[in-house]
Amino acid sequence: MATNYQEALEKGWATPVAKDTFTFSEDGKPHFVAAKCTHCGTAVFPAVLRCPNCFKADMTHTPLAAGGELKSFTVVRQGSPDWKGDVPYIIVQVTTDDGVKVSTQLLGCTPEQAEIGMRVTTDIRPLFNDAEDRQVLGPVFIPA
Amino acid sequence: MTQVAIIGAGMHPCGRHPDKTFTDIAFTAAQNALDDAGTNWTDIQAFFASHTRQGISAGEIIGQEFGLTGIPMFNVENACASGTTAIHMATQAILSGAHDVVLVAGFEKMQRGVIGGIGEPSSFGARMGLNVMPSLYALKAKKHMHEFGTTEEQMAMVAVKNHKNGALNPIAQYRNEVTLEEVMNSRLVCDPIKLLECCPTSDGAAAIVLASDKVARRFTQKPLIYVAGSSVETSRYGVDDWEASRRTAETAYEMAGIGAEDIQLAECHDAFTIGEIMHYEELGFCPIGEGGWFIEEGHADITGKLPVNPSGGLKARGHPLGMTGVAQVCEITWQMRGEAGTRQVQNDPKAAITHTQGYGGVCAVAVFKK
Numbered sequence: 001m002a003t004n005y006q007e008a009l010e011k012g013w014a015t016p017v018a019k020d021t022f023t024f025s026e027d028g029k030p031h032f033v034a035a036k037c038t039h040c041g042t043a044v045f046p047a048v049l050r051c052p053n054c055f056k057a058d059m060t061h062t063p064l065a066a067g068g069e070l071k072s073f074t075v076v077r078q079g080s081p082d083w084k085g086d087v088p089y090i091i092v093q094v095t096t097d098d099g100v101k102v103s104t105q106l107l108g109c110t111p112e113q114a115e116i117g118m119r120v121t122t123d124i125r126p127l128f129n130d131a132e133d134r135q136v137l138g139p140v141f142i143p144a
Numbered sequence: 145m146t147q148v149a150i151i152g153a154g155m156h157p158c159g160r161h162p163d164k165t166f167t168d169i170a171f172t173a174a175q176n177a178l179d180d181a182g183t184n185w186t187d188i189q190a191f192f193a194s195h196t197r198q199g200i201s202a203g204e205i206i207g208q209e210f211g212l213t214g215i216p217m218f219n220v221e222n223a224c225a226s227g228t229t230a231i232h233m234a235t236q237a238i239l240s241g242a243h244d245v246v247l248v249a250g251f252e253k254m255q256r257g258v259i260g261g262i263g264e265p266s267s268f269g270a271r272m273g274l275n276v277m278p279s280l281y282a283l284k285a286k287k288h289m290h291e292f293g294t295t296e297e298q299m300a301m302v303a304v305k306n307h308k309n310g311a312l313n314p315i316a317q318y319r320n321e322v323t324l325e326e327v328m329n330s331r332l333v334c335d336p337i338k339l340l341e342c343c344p345t346s347d348g349a350a351a352i353v354l355a356s357d358k359v360a361r362r363f364t365q366k367p368l369i370y371v372a373g374s375s376v377e378t379s380r381y382g383v384d385d386w387e388a389s390r391r392t393a394e395t396a397y398e399m400a401g402i403g404a405e406d407i408q409l410a411e412c413h414d415a416f417t418i419g420e421i422m423h424y425e426e427l428g429f430c431p432i433g434e435g436g437w438f439i440e441e442g443h444a445d446i447t448g449k450l451p452v453n454p455s456g457g458l459k460a461r462g463h464p465l466g467m468t469g470v471a472q473v474c475e476i477t478w479q480m481r482g483e484a485g486t487r488q489v490q491n492d493p494k495a496a497i498t499h500t501q502g503y504g505g506v507c508a509v510a511v512f513k514k
C-alpha cells in the first residue's frame with residue numbers, strides 16, 4: 001500500500017501533510033523523518049533547525065525506527081475547528097525504538113483497543129482531502 | 145528596597161456579553177479597580193493590557209476611553225498566561241523605579257467551542273489535528289493515571305469543588321453546583337476529560353492597580369497585599385511534564401523568601417481538571433503523584449488547609465484568556481483583605497500564589513504576602 005502512496009505523491013495525486021516529515025526506505029517502508037544533531041546525537045521530530053539539547057545548528061535529516069511503544073493517548077471526540085478530517089481520532093505519544101518522542105495519530109484500531117504500553121509501527125495514511133481534492137497523507141502509527 | 149503593593153482590584157462579570165465590546169468590559173473592570181484603589185486615571189503612570197485576540201493596540205483603545213494622558217501602554221500576549229505575565233512586567237516596572245502607580249487590565253471576548261488557530265497553520269501539529277487544547281491535558285491525564293493511579297473520580301472532584309466555589313462568586317460565569325455523578329456522566333471531549341471538566345470560553349475582564357510602597361498609602365487605607373515574587377519562564381527540552389511550573393514557582397518562592405510550605409491560598413490554572421491536580425504537585429503543595437489524594441482529602445476546599453481556586457477557578461469563574469491571570473490576583477486581594485463574602489477562606493492567609501500556563505510552554509507564577 002505504501003508504494004501506491006509513494007507513486008501518488010510523485011505524480012501529484014496526493015500531498016504530504018507537512019514537508020520533511022516522512023520518507024520511504026528502498027523496500028517501500030515508511031519512516032518518520034527527524035532532525036539529528038551531528039554533535040550530541042539528539043534526534044527531534046518534527047525536524048528543527050537547531051539542537052534543543054546542545055543548541056548547535058548542524059542538524060541532518062534521518063529516518064526513525066519504524067517500531068515504538070505507546071506512552072500516552074487520547075481520543076479526540078470534539079476537535080479544533082481547524083481539523084478537516086473525521087472525529088473521533090486518536091492522538092498518541094510514542095517513543096520510537098531509537099528513543100525519539102513522536103506525537104501523531106494512531107490509526108488502524110478502535111479507541112477501546114488503544115492502551116499505554118502497546119507496540120506500534122509506522123504507516124502512511126490519508127487524513128483528509130485538500131482544497132484541490134488531493135489526498136493529504138500523514139505519517140501515523142498503527143498497532144504492530 | 146522597593147515593595148510592590150496591590151492597592152486596587154476590580155472586575156467585569158464573566159459570561160456571554162454579546163451586547164458589549166471588549167472596550168466596554170475592560171473599561172468597567174479598570175474603573176472598578178481605580179475606584180477600589182482610590183486613584184484617578186491621571187494617577188496612572190503606565191498601563192499594561194493583557195489579551196490574546198482582541199486586535200492591534202486593544203490596550204490603547206481602552207486607554208483612550210479614559211483620556212489621552214500620554215503614558216506608556218503595553219499590549220501583553222502570552223497565551224493563557226498573558227495576565228500573570230502582564231502583572232510580572234508591571235511589577236518589574238515598579239521595582240526598576242520607572243513608575244510608582246501602574247494599571248494592569250486583562251480582558252477577552254471569545255468564540256464558543258474548542259479553541260482553533262493554535263500554532264503555525266502549516267506545521268505538522270496543526271495539520272495533523274494535534275493542537276487541541278483538551279487533548280494536550282488529556283495526554284497528561286492518561287500518563288498520570290497510569291503512573292500514579294490517579295482516578296477519573298479524583299479529577300471530577302476538582303470540577304465539583306470549583307463549581308461549589310463559583311456558586312458563591314457573583315462574577316462567576318457558572319454559579320451552579322454540580323455533582324460527582326453529573327461530571328462523570330458528562331460526554332467525553334478528549335478521553336478521559338469530560339465536558340464538565342473543561343473550562344468554558346468566556347467574555348470577561350479584570351484589573352488591578354499596583355503601587356510602590358512609597359506612594360501606596362497616599363491612595364488607600366485598605367490592607368496592602370504585596371507582590372513578593374513573580375516569574376515567567378518557558379519549557380526546556382527533555383524534562384518531565386511538571387518541570388516548567390515547578391521551576392517557575394521555585395523562582396517566585398525564592399524571590400519572596402518563602403517556600404511552598406508557607407502558602408495558605410492559591411489560584412491556579414484549572415483549564416482542565418487534571419491541570420489543577422498536577423499544579424498541587426508542581427507548586428509544591430504535595431509530592432509528585434499525590435495530587436489526586438490532595439483533592440480527595442479535601443485540603444483544597446475553601447475550608448481546607450490550603451484553599452485552591454476559591455473564586456471557582458477557570459472552570460466556574462470562567463477563562464477569558466487574557467483576563468485569567470489578573471482575575472486570580474483580584475481574588476487573592478479580596479481573600480487576603482477578608483472581603484470575599486460567603487466564599488471567604490477561614491485560615492486568614494498570610495501568603496498566597498497564583499499560577500497560569502499556556503500554549504508554547506509558557507508558565508507564569510506570582511507570590512503574595514500580606
Ligand SMILES: [Zn+2]
Nearest residue numbers: 037040051054
Ligand atoms: Zn546537539
